[in-house]
Amino acid sequence: MAQRRPPAFYALATVFGLFVLFLYGPMLTIIVLSFQGPTGGLTFPLHGVSTHWFVRLWGGLGVVDIWAAFGRSLKLGAVVMMLTVLISLLAGYAFRRRFRGSAFVFYTAVASLIVPSIIVSLGIAVEFRLLDALIRWAAESAGLAGLVDGFTTSAGTFTSGLGAHLTWTLPFGLLIMFAVFNRFDRRYEEAARDLGATPRQTFRHVVLPLIAPSLVGIALFGFTLSWDEAARSSQALGADQNTLPLELTGLTTTVTNPEIYALGTVTTGVSFAVIVVSLLLIRALQRRRA
Amino acid sequence: MERIHRRLSGLIAPAAVPYWQVAPLAGVFAVFFLLPLAITVAVSFWRYTEYSMSPALVGDNYASVFAGCLAELPALCVTFKTYVSTLKFCLLVWLVTLVLGFTVAYFLAFHVRSLTWQTVLFLLCTIPFWTSNVIRMISWVPLLGRNGLVNTVLVASGAVPAPLEWLLFSDFAVVLAFVHLYTMFMIVPIFNSMSRIDRALLEAARDAGASAWQTVWNVVVPLSRPGLVIGSIFVVTLVMGDYVTIGVMGGQQIASVGKIIQVELSYLQFPLAAANAVVLLGAVLAIICTMTRLVDLRREL
Numbered sequence: 001m002a003q004r005r006p007p008a009f010y011a012l013a014t015v016f017g018l019f020v021l022f023l024y025g026p027m028l029t030i031i032v033l034s035f036q037g038p039t040g041g042l043t044f045p046l047h048g049v050s051t052h053w054f055v056r057l058w059g060g061l062g063v064v065d066i067w068a069a070f071g072r073s074l075k076l077g078a079v080v081m082m083l084t085v086l087i088s089l090l091a092g093y094a095f096r097r098r099f100r101g102s103a104f105v106f107y108t109a110v111a112s113l114i115v116p117s118i119i120v121s122l123g124i125a126v127e128f129r130l131l132d133a134l135i136r137w138a139a140e141s142a143g144l145a146g147l148v149d150g151f152t153t154s155a156g157t158f159t160s161g162l163g164a165h166l167t168w169t170l171p172f173g174l175l176i177m178f179a180v181f182n183r184f185d186r187r188y189e190e191a192a193r194d195l196g197a198t199p200r201q202t203f204r205h206v207v208l209p210l211i212a213p214s215l216v217g218i219a220l221f222g223f224t225l226s227w228d229e230a231a232r233s234s235q236a237l238g239a240d241q242n243t244l245p246l247e248l249t250g251l252t253t254t255v256t257n258p259e260i261y262a263l264g265t266v267t268t269g270v271s272f273a274v275i276v277v278s279l280l281l282i283r284a285l286q287r288r289r290a
Numbered sequence: 291m292e293r294i295h296r297r298l299s300g301l302i303a304p305a306a307v308p309y310w311q312v313a314p315l316a317g318v319f320a321v322f323f324l325l326p327l328a329i330t331v332a333v334s335f336w337r338y339t340e341y342s343m344s345p346a347l348v349g350d351n352y353a354s355v356f357a358g359c360l361a362e363l364p365a366l367c368v369t370f371k372t373y374v375s376t377l378k379f380c381l382l383v384w385l386v387t388l389v390l391g392f393t394v395a396y397f398l399a400f401h402v403r404s405l406t407w408q409t410v411l412f413l414l415c416t417i418p419f420w421t422s423n424v425i426r427m428i429s430w431v432p433l434l435g436r437n438g439l440v441n442t443v444l445v446a447s448g449a450v451p452a453p454l455e456w457l458l459f460s461d462f463a464v465v466l467a468f469v470h471l472y473t474m475f476m477i478v479p480i481f482n483s484m485s486r487i488d489r490a491l492l493e494a495a496r497d498a499g500a501s502a503w504q505t506v507w508n509v510v511v512p513l514s515r516p517g518l519v520i521g522s523i524f525v526v527t528l529v530m531g532d533y534v535t536i537g538v539m540g541g542q543q544i545a546s547v548g549k550i551i552q553v554e555l556s557y558l559q560f561p562l563a564a565a566n567a568v569v570l571l572g573a574v575l576a577i578i579c580t581m582t583r584l585v586d587l588r589r590e591l
Contacts, residue, residue, distance in 0.1 A: 016394055019394055020415070023418050029429060086314075087318065094307075101316075108319045108324065112319060116570060118551050118567070122555060122567050123323075123325075123329055123567075124322060124326045125555065125560075126330060130329065164322060167319065225420075231532070235552075249538065252538050264428060272421070
């Protein structure tokens with residue numbers, strides 16, 4: 001058991017350690033720098049330690065309504081998360097049986113992951129412009145032009161934006177469901193059925209407890225991928241409906257003080273809170289299962 | 291009448307169940323992926339003016355994408371130059387993430403013995419993936435900037451006389467950020483392939499007298515092939531279509547195909563942007579086909 005580690009172990013462990021440092025080092029720097037003193041700048045050294053930049057951030061970032069974007073991203077993330085879990089779970093069930101077109105649906109999902117985001121975003125943007133034109137044309141030819149007087153666009157956070165995010169989160173959800181059901185022991189279901197459980201009861205009391213940790217995993221992907229998404233929604237949101245990552249991308253060129261680091265720390269804080277809660281939940285569910 | 295009856299009962303029959311179960315997923319992809327792609331292809335043949343676009347079937351947009359590309363040869367036109375630049379990033383990022391991702395995955399799969407540690411270290415690699423990409427890009431600024439940590443240390447130690455300018459807002463910064471963001475797309479599929487390799491094969495190789503390197507090269511690499519290919523496809527396509535990373539890390543000064551599309555969209559030149567998107571899509575598909583084919587060829591040899 002107590003086999004001696006080969007020399008290669010130490011070399012590889014060093015590479016791994018450096019890689020982890022490379023992953024987390026920069027993130028730590030901006031977290032540290034966001035507590036920069038009031039006279040401090042974008043780089044080291046620290047001029048004292050303060051929450052000055054967080055206080056300023058709380059007051060807003062000039063012309064950009066950053067907290068509106070923050071709220072929009074949070075709400076969108078929550079909706080994307082719920083829909084991703086629900087739709088992936090249903091689709092995961094579907095793929096346990098043979099059905100016509102299953103290969104097509106599967107490859108479409110994979111393609112959605114691989115096709116460059118800017119192309120998907122462009123397509124959705126044009127699609128909704130054409131839809132807008134269609135709505136106006138339909139209303140006018142029906143003699144109801146008054147109805148669309150105030151109408152500007154059907155694109156928005158929870159129409160085109162939501163769709164754009166789902167094309168990015170659903171493939172991950174589906175792949176996780178594949179992994180889950182590939183390893184799933186069908187005998188549990190058969191046993192439940194033999195004992196007289198209805199399909200509904202089998203799902204509620206047998207399948208759901210077994211796959212619950214994976215569903216939390218899908219929820220984690222759903223929220224975080226939406227929370228951080230920039231390229232796919234860039235063209236697919238309504239006017240002045242930017243999400244937080246999009247505002248952030250714009251701010252990289254305009255904000256030249258540690259406020260942007262404070263915003264980065266807050267954003268990363270939200271991600272980490274979600275990650276930690278999810279991982280703890282997964283562990284608790286796995287314990288209960290065992 | 292009988293047919294209608296059969297139809298109706300077909301809807302509730304068990305055979306119909308997978309169809310309604312997959313319907314929401316299929317619906318989302320149909321409305322927000324397939325239809326937009328089809329519209330993009332169609333619109334790339336439309337005409338446009340400063341404020342509107344109109345249905346047509348003209349090649350004008352493609353002509354302006356490739357304007358002067360043949361006439362200027364051997365000099366490169368803007369489109370070719372941009373593709374060469376983007377492909378260069380692809381190649382560099384691919385090589386670095388491939389080697390790094392393989393090394394990390396190999397360490398996790400074959401040198402970390404306890405399952406708990408394997409899970410913990412694997413999570414350590416994945417957690418940054420769940421945090422914001424833009425923040426992860428910005429976080430290089432205090433390290434690589436003109437007055438950043440790296441330059442301060444280099445100048446103070448006398449290694450360089452003046453701060454290095456090429457650390458940030460440069461090709462170097464772009465490649466670094468890509469590696470930082472996307473190595474995880476290599477690690478996960480490669481690790482997945484590696485964890486399926488039967489450990490007895492490695493022992494057999496060792497017993498047959500293979501060195502550690504020979505075992506890696508002749509046993510582990512071929513058996514990790516699916517993971518290597520999947521990871522490569524991810525990394526290459528992510529870099530090909532990128533404009534956010536190249537924009538932020540290149541200080542908005544480096545051209546990329548995605549950036550061209552984004553700029554055209556900001557001028558509402560939808561048909562032109564669509565033509566560029568179709569060309570980009572073609573290029574990405576060609577690369578993916580070559581990759582999968584290269585791999586299949588090797589299998590046959």
